[in-house]
Amino acid sequence: MKPTNSPRTTAQRWTGRRPGRRHAGLRIGALQRDLLFLVAAAVVAALAILPGRTGEGTSIATMQLVGQMAAMIVAAIGLNLVAGLTRLVSLGQGAFYALGAYAFSYLLLDVGLPALPAMLVTVLGCAGVGAVVALGSLRLRGPEFTMITLALAVLVQQILLRWPELGAASGYPNPLQHGTGLLDPVSVLGFEFDPPLTGGVVATAMVPIAVITVVALVLYRNLCRSAWGRSLRAVGESDMLAAHLGVNVFWRKTAALALSSALGAVGGIFYVLIYAHVQPESFDLFLSISILLAVLLGGGGTVLGPVIGSAVIVWLQQSQVLDGVTSFEQEHLSSSWYLSTPGLLGVLLILVLFLMPQGITGTLAKLWSHRAGQTTSVETEPGIAGGGDERRVVRLLEQPDQMRDGAQALLLTDVTKRFGGLVAVDALDLSVDYGSVHAIIGPNGAGKSTVANLVTGVYRPGSGSVAFEGTELSTRRPHDIARLGVARTFQTPQLFSSETVLENVKAGFADTASLPWWKASLKPPGQYRREAELDRDARALLARVGLAHDERTLAGALAYGKARALEIARALARQPRLLILDEPAAGLNSTEVAVLGELLMELRRDGMALVVVEHHMDLVASVADVVTCMAEGRVLARGTAAEVLADQEVVAAYLGRPAEDGGETLTDPRPAGGGQA
Numbered sequence: 001m002k003p004t005n006s007p008r009t010t011a012q013r014w015t016g017r018r019p020g021r022r023h024a025g026l027r028i029g030a031l032q033r034d035l036l037f038l039v040a041a042a043v044v045a046a047l048a049i050l051p052g053r054t055g056e057g058t059s060i061a062t063m064q065l066v067g068q069m070a071a072m073i074v075a076a077i078g079l080n081l082v083a084g085l086t087r088l089v090s091l092g093q094g095a096f097y098a099l100g101a102y103a104f105s106y107l108l109l110d111v112g113l114p115a116l117p118a119m120l121v122t123v124l125g126c127a128g129v130g131a132v133v134a135l136g137s138l139r140l141r142g143p144e145f146t147m148i149t150l151a152l153a154v155l156v157q158q159i160l161l162r163w164p165e166l167g168a169a170s171g172y173p174n175p176l177q178h179g180t181g182l183l184d185p186v187s188v189l190g191f192e193f194d195p196p197l198t199g200g201v202v203a204t205a206m207v208p209i210a211v212i213t214v215v216a217l218v219l220y221r222n223l224c225r226s227a228w229g230r231s232l233r234a235v236g237e238s239d240m241l242a243a244h245l246g247v248n249v250f251w252r253k254t255a256a257l258a259l260s261s262a263l264g265a266v267g268g269i270f271y272v273l274i275y276a277h278v279q280p281e282s283f284d285l286f287l288s289i290s291i292l293l294a295v296l297l298g299g300g301g302t303v304l305g306p307v308i309g310s311a312v313i314v315w316l317q318q319s320q321v322l323d324g325v326t327s328f329e330q331e332h333l334s335s336s337w338y339l340s341t342p343g344l345l346g347v348l349l350i351l352v353l354f355l356m357p358q359g360i361t362g363t364l365a366k367l368w369s370h371r372a373g374q375t376t377s378v379e380t381e382p383g384i385a386g387g388g389d390e391r392r393v394v395r396l397l398e399q400p401d402q403m404r405d406g407a408q409a410l411l412l413t414d415v416t417k418r419f420g421g422l423v424a425v426d427a428l429d430l431s432v433d434y435g436s437v438h439a440i441i442g443p444n445g446a447g448k449s450t451v452a453n454l455v456t457g458v459y460r461p462g463s464g465s466v467a468f469e470g471t472e473l474s475t476r477r478p479h480d481i482a483r484l485g486v487a488r489t490f491q492t493p494q495l496f497s498s499e500t501v502l503e504n505v506k507a508g509f510a511d512t513a514s515l516p517w518w519k520a521s522l523k524p525p526g527q528y529r530r531e532a533e534l535d536r537d538a539r540a541l542l543a544r545v546g547l548a549h550d551e552r553t554l555a556g557a558l559a560y561g562k563a564r565a566l567e568i569a570r571a572l573a574r575q576p577r578l579l580i581l582d583e584p585a586a587g588l589n590s591t592e593v594a595v596l597g598e599l600l601m602e603l604r605r606d607g608m609a610l611v612v613v614e615h616h617m618d619l620v621a622s623v624a625d626v627v628t629c630m631a632e633g634r635v636l637a638r639g640t641a642a643e644v645l646a647d648q649e650v651v652a653a654y655l656g657r658p659a660e661d662g663g664e665t666l667t668d669p670r671p672a673g674g675g676q677a
């Protein structure tokens with residue numbers, strides 16, 4: 001691969017264009033950045049509610065605009081956990097918003113709870129409802145999940161409309177008129193606030209609304225940027241990939257939906273505080289669509305996207321802008337066929353999806369990174385070879401005793417896997433020891449990848465046993481198996497393409513699978529240290545696979561060889577004792593293959609057990625201690641590389657014809673009939 005740029009130039013580009021982040025002297029630490037964010041959010045919130053506190057020239061409408069923005073922001077950041085990070089498109093956030101508003105009103109007015117307990121019960125209750133909905137719907141994917149949430153939004157509004165006992169048909173009354181209830185939130189956080197200055201409940205409610213919004217925003221930002229957030233993004237990329245990183249996908253989605261529902265309910269509580277009046281008509285499907293639009297417009301999956309999107313959407317809805325467009329349509333186009341606010345927002349949604357699929361923040365980030373040259377894959381050196389002397393910097397594994405002793409790691413006994421009438425793996429026996437490389441070769445369709453999938457829990461064997469360190473794997477799920485110490489790469493590299501190379505590796509660390517959400521959102525001081533450790537370890541791994549100079553590159557922009565190297569680095573981040581590589585040499589040039597071989601030998605020396613499914617016979621010959629050749633699901637030959645590659649039945653299976661007299665061997669270039677799928 002011809003170098004197109006030197007590492008030094010790349011480094012200069014980074015340091016030159018983003019000096020604040022790279023020069024030690026000017027570096028802003030994570031803690032300072034977080035404090036800065038907190039202060040900035042608090043200042044913006046304070047400025048937003050200031051007019052309500054002074055009372056001068058303040059209109060209730062302005063305060064309601066700010067309050068509604070806050071309500072939309074918390075509901076949208078909640079939805080972002082689901083629709084943005086986890087990529088489960090929900091049209092049900094309006095339902096939780098409505099439930100929050102009604103439950104809060106009910107608990108205040110009918111049950112007589114003080115405001116703070118009423119809020120807590122509402123939020124916890126809605127989180128519970130969200131979890132139940134998740135348990136019932138998360139086995140569904142894509143459009144089916146969206147339809148369930150859509151049905152929920154419609155159902156909730158219908159119930160509110162038709163269940164007079166809830167006070168719902170006519171809505172809860174304005175407590176100002178009834179002399180009861182909702183003015184109580186003045187003491188919602190245990191503080192006494194000044195009486196309203198604007199003649200309505202709005203001004204007094206603004207302080208708790210602002211405080212709760214800032215707190216929610218900070219916790220949400222911590223969550224998004226934590227290992228927990230990484231796990232949600234992993235799930236968003238692919239359930240199977242996330243499971244191979246040890247993430248319990250089902251519970252992670254359930255937790256995300258519960259948190260999202262809780263934040264939706266907070267939006268509803270804000271609504272009550274702002275308007276002091278709830279009625280079913282306010283919580284129609286259009287509300288759910290608006291919240292989703294706020295996420296998409298701002299930028300799904302980003303921290304600030306839903307905030308910006310919410311501000312824009314509420315401003316558009318509440319200001320005269322859309323009314324002006326409607327009047328223009330009526331005057332100049334048609335007095336009967338015109339688009340009102342919902343229609344215009346629908347048009348906006350379509351435009352966003354077509355023109356700015358990454359939303360405002362995503363588009364700006366793309367422009368910025370394009371300017372800074374971050375998305376460009378810089379071909380410095382071959383992917384796996386770029387690390388030079390740094391390659392041996394890290395020792396990846398703490399070696400348990402069994403690894404030092406070269407004990408048996410993996411044992412497959414009489415394993416069969418059928419797909420309908422096809423026997424993909426037929427009565428397979430296979431064993432892999434620590435400190436050894438076991439290569440599995442064979443022509444296309446021989447069953448090699450199926451073996452990898454059987455070991456990692458993607459498939460369950462029809463019969464037989466798959467045991468890792470004596471633990472039966474055949475009944476375990478992929479995330480359980482990953483947590484036992486088994487990692488893998490895929491035939492086609494599976495990366496988080498819109499994340500940086502560094503983030504991809506960090507997704508492999510155990511924290512992604514195990515950090516609890518509350519710890520991630522509160523971010524105690526230990527988390528700062530831990531994140532710094534993860535950064536350091538991830539960089540060391542990148543150096544080892546030759547990607548030291550690519551940490552800020554987006555994974556999707558990597559050349560093929562580097563993408564493979566990155567996938568290996570992420571697998572190594574899991575500190576596996578058994579590593580399964582599915583065609584790691586596919587698409588690599590000869591230099592890259594040679595360096596891959598060196599890396600495998602290093603891992604082998606470290607005591608790791610390696611299974612390498614491979615067509616590249618030079619690599620197999622140079623690294624494998626044992627080679628198993630499969631054909632039509634069965635073992636055709638097994639032995640040392642020299643024995644198996646010279647086996648005439650193996651040669652015939654690969655060539656698709658009998659081997660010529662005199663003994664052909666399998667060497668590169670790859671014989672016809674081999675090749676990668």
Ligand SMILES: Nc1ncnc2c1ncn2[C@@H]1O[C@H](COP(=O)(O)OP(=O)(O)OP(=O)(O)O)[C@@H](O)[C@H]1O
Nearest residue numbers: 419424442443444445446447448449450451676677
């Ligand atoms: N999920 C599945 N459903 C049905 N058939 C499958 C499935 N997975 C694999 N197979 C079939 O099982 C057989 C073995 O497939 P497998 O992918 O394990 O072969 P392979 O040796 O890895 O081939 P290649 O070198 O092309 O990757 C093939 O005939 C394949 O079509």
